[in-house]
Amino acid sequence: MKATGRVIKVFPDDIKGAKHQKFTVKLKNNKTVLVVHNISIAPKVYGLKVGDKVEFLGQYQWNSQGGMVHWTHHDPHGEHPVGWIKHNGKLYS
Template sequence: MLKTVIAAFVLLSCSGAFALVSNDSDLVQAIHQDQNVNFIEAGNMVVTQILPDDTVGLPHQRWMVRLSDNSTMALIYNSDMGDRVPLQIGETVAAGGQLIMGEQGPLLHWLHADPKGRRPDGYIYANGVYYGGK
């Protein structure tokens, strides 16, 4: 589902409250502390690579992004949970989801609504459009 968001920052509805996300400092800190986080948000991430879709099991779009400390990480979006995200290299995105510290590096997953309501809804925000939420 798409929602157009008119704001200079990411505007995320979470339990009826709105929060502005304009940087990646919490995400960078969690990665440096090697922490898995059930839900975390970050902004100003720059797309550095568009990876091939993962078509084994549920379909996922995958990208690499650069963070403010110049490290990189993967964003993994379950593309059957919402519209495809038309990202290009060099674009700036924001996202909220589950941080997993994997063997191949950190990744941000669950970038979509949770149909069972067990976790906060994830999202990707790119080019003024909000992807993956309800």
């Protein structure tokens, strides 16, 4: 899924096991998705705050809350397409 939206919530980093940065984005169609970015593999998106515009590419997985997007980074094993997050002109992968 490739999309652009505004951050509406930033969660504390999940530091159990593989570390993940999590935030919710409201898309142009008013739907929301949770972005789960693995910061054990890719750089953390620093300075991210509510209201910021982000663009991202990752694997969408549906759930009853609207869904989540993960694999927003490179895959060190080459099994998944490369994903990324773009924030303030910087690309995180």
